[in-house]
Amino acid sequence: xxxxxxxxxxxxxxxxxxxxxxxxxxxxxxxxxxxxxxxxxxxxxxxxxxxxxxxxxxxxxxxx
Numbered sequence: 637x638x639x640x641x642x643x644x645x646x647x648x649x650x651x652x653x654x655x656x657x658x659x660x661x662x663x664x665x666x667x668x669x670x671x672x673x674x675x676x677x678x679x680x681x682x683x684x685x686x687x688x689x690x691x692x693x694x695x696x697x698x699x700x
Contacts, residue, residue: 649690 642660656668672679678692688696 644690644694647690647693651688651690651693653686 640660642662647659648655653668653672656671657665661668671677672686672688677688678696679686679688681687
């Protein structure tokens, strides 16, 4: 089995839920959408898309 590992360093500067799913975020699609649905998660909504900057995502996980 040749599974790719998740790495913050490989993420682009602007991240959507789909970006995290495709980057093999631990927990998969359900975990990603649960994360973006949290009230304290630093994502913004732009039309129908949810977006979070890489810097805000890293800061969020460092604070936990």
